[in-house]
Amino acid sequence: MGRVGFVLASALVFAACDSVFGLQDLHTPAPDAFLMYDEDGDGIDNTLDNCPTIYNPDQLDDGDHDGIGDVCDPHRTTPGDHLVFADYFDGTSYTWTPDSGAHWRSTESALDSTAAPDATNALLSRIEMLSAPTIAIGFTVLDYGTDSSANNAVEITIAYPSNSGTCRIIGMAPGDPFDEAATDVEKTDLMSTNLAQPIMVNEVVTMTLTREPSSTKNGRCLVNNTTTPMFHGAQTTFTDVNASIAVRNMKVSLRYALVYDVP
């Protein structure tokens, strides 16, 4: 959504300042002081929003009071989640490493794949030291292309030294909306679930992959409101986590990518 002027939040801030310090506001800040980043349009700046990419003006965190709002908390009733980093792709720089800078183009509020839809094979990656990460991305499909011989896909992968998990949505037919949400772990644990509803061009889609702590040895893939369980093989230690976002055979606009972790 990019940069948005928001007067009400500013008014609340000054009201709070008045109540705390007992001071009157004797000067008027420049108009730019009111410009804030509000990805989801709920009126709360990204830096203050407990779910910065999901509209939740009530900011409810009743499940566990860990500072992550109920509607985006990877573990809603277990405290300890925290946001490791967030990329809103607002501007020319971004924190993920592209396979090729030529495969991606920054816009004011998104990171778009650049190739023709049927020729797209674009990847973003980053390496983090995390124990049980959740990656949440938001995107829109700009063009599915026409090639019926190739899968149209967006996927998130979290790879460890010994195994990996993938959350993938995929469609086959030309111009077809995605018809499957699949999770794929070590090839032998393949699950697929039809999405409750197709994903249309220019629709905002959210996809989240959560890798649970080793004690539970499982994970979850969420596409919109569809939850697909993901089963893992044996896990070893969590050391370097190599995370990636891939787009294939269609044109996509990536709006944000957040990473959460638990202690």
Ligand SMILES: [Ca+2]
């Ligand atoms: Ca929000």
Ligand SMILES: [Ca+2]
């Ligand atoms: Ca919470």
Ligand SMILES: [Ca+2]
């Ligand atoms: Ca939590």
